Amino acid sequence: MSDAAERHHWRVHQFYGLRPGPRLLVLGAVHGNEVAGTLGIQRIVAELDAGALRIARGCVTFVPVTNPLAHELGRRIGDRNLNRNLRPTAVPQDFEDRIGNLLCPLLDAHDGLLDLHSFQSAGEAFVMIGPEDNTGALEPFAQAADEARLALHLGVRRIVDGWLSVYEAGVARRRARAQRIGSVLDADPNYGVGTTETMRARGGWAMTLECGQHDDPKAPEVAYQAIRQTLALLQLAALPLAPARTDHEVLRLMEVTDRLHVDDRFVREWASFDPVRAGEPIGVRHDGHIVAAPADGRIVFPNHRAEPGHEWFYFAQASGRRLVSRPPAPAA
Numbered sequence: 001m002s003d004a005a006e007r008h009h010w011r012v013h014q015f016y017g018l019r020p021g022p023r024l025l026v027l028g029a030v031h032g033n034e035v036a037g038t039l040g041i042q043r044i045v046a047e048l049d050a051g052a053l054r055i056a057r058g059c060v061t062f063v064p065v066t067n068p069l070a071h072e073l074g075r076r077i078g079d080r081n082l083n084r085n086l087r088p089t090a091v092p093q094d095f096e097d098r099i100g101n102l103l104c105p106l107l108d109a110h111d112g113l114l115d116l117h118s119f120q121s122a123g124e125a126f127v128m129i130g131p132e133d134n135t136g137a138l139e140p141f142a143q144a145a146d147e148a149r150l151a152l153h154l155g156v157r158r159i160v161d162g163w164l165s166v167y168e169a170g171v172a173r174r175r176a177r178a179q180r181i182g183s184v185l186d187a188d189p190n191y192g193v194g195t196t197e198t199m200r201a202r203g204g205w206a207m208t209l210e211c212g213q214h215d216d217p218k219a220p221e222v223a224y225q226a227i228r229q230t231l232a233l234l235q236l237a238a239l240p241l242a243p244a245r246t247d248h249e250v251l252r253l254m255e256v257t258d259r260l261h262v263d264d265r266f267v268r269e270w271a272s273f274d275p276v277r278a279g280e281p282i283g284v285r286h287d288g289h290i291v292a293a294p295a296d297g298r299i300v301f302p303n304h305r306a307e308p309g310h311e312w313f314y315f316a317q318a319s320g321r322r323l324v325s326r327p328p329a330p331a332a
């Protein structure tokens with residue numbers, strides 16, 4: 001076992017209002033090198049400490065560095081990706097299992113989650129939300145209206161859904177390949193389950209805000225403003241609610257493609273949301289096979305440094321989903 005468990009503790013800031021209200025959890029650095037959320041959280045916590053901001057009702061909990069090992073290493077993961085296969089484990093096998101055993105009960109104790117991330121390639125901030133309300137087997141959900149309302153107010157233009165269904169299909173392909181080559185890889189059906197999926201599975205709402213490129217100086221401001229808007233919308237603090245943007249673009253993830261070999265390469269440097277036409281070459285496999293766009297759409301999360309067997313890029317298309325900002329039900 002790594003000695004990382006001995007070197008780290010887990011820091012949580014919690015503020016209760018003295019009137020009943022919703023319970024909000026805000027996470028930073030679930031991926032250790034994604035510090036926009038950490039910086040945004042630190043700024044809000046400083047304002048709360050200074051008395052410039054007060055929690056009026058309910059509860060808000062901040063975890064500025066959710067994966068301290070990955071953060072210490074200045075990279076996305078510690079022993080593994082905390083945002084995959086997230087579940088409590090009786091016998092922790094790695095550092096992230098230990099964090100999962102603290103994080104899952106914390107998710108349980110809250111009604112909503114704002115999970116703050118950043119990304120590798122250039123591009124503007126966007127938010128990922130859950131599915132539309134449904135009673136299906138994969139991700140049954142009944143909080144789509146609450147998520148939509150918050151997403152519209154977060155200050156970002158792009159809204160993306162479709163994460164878990166894409167993952168299910170991607171993991172099935174990975175499993176088939178693993179059987180062929182006699183390797184397990186990351187073929188667990190729970191592979192796509194991270195913080196937001198766990199929160200929704202337990203009856204809450206959740207969103208992942210991708211605040212910008214990792215080193216974009218504007219990204220911490222995106223995180224900070226999003227936290228303030230969330231506090232305002234949920235009436236957790238007496239803050240003015242800025243109006244929702246009206247220029248939103250809603251996209252749906254359709255497919256994830258794994259990198260299979262260290263010599264698999266992109267045909268050019270892609271940025272998230274770059275448009276592609278049906279049949280347009282995106283990458284070339286090590287054996288010369290061309291990976292082409294399946295239809296007109298966008299490339300999302302291109303990662304030229306993906307480990308073989310892991311996510312290389314996603315493909316998204318314009319979604320027909322209409323998001324409306326409906327006022328919330330009156331507080332119970």
Ligand SMILES: [Zn+2]
Nearest residue numbers: 031034117118
């Ligand atoms: Zn991330």
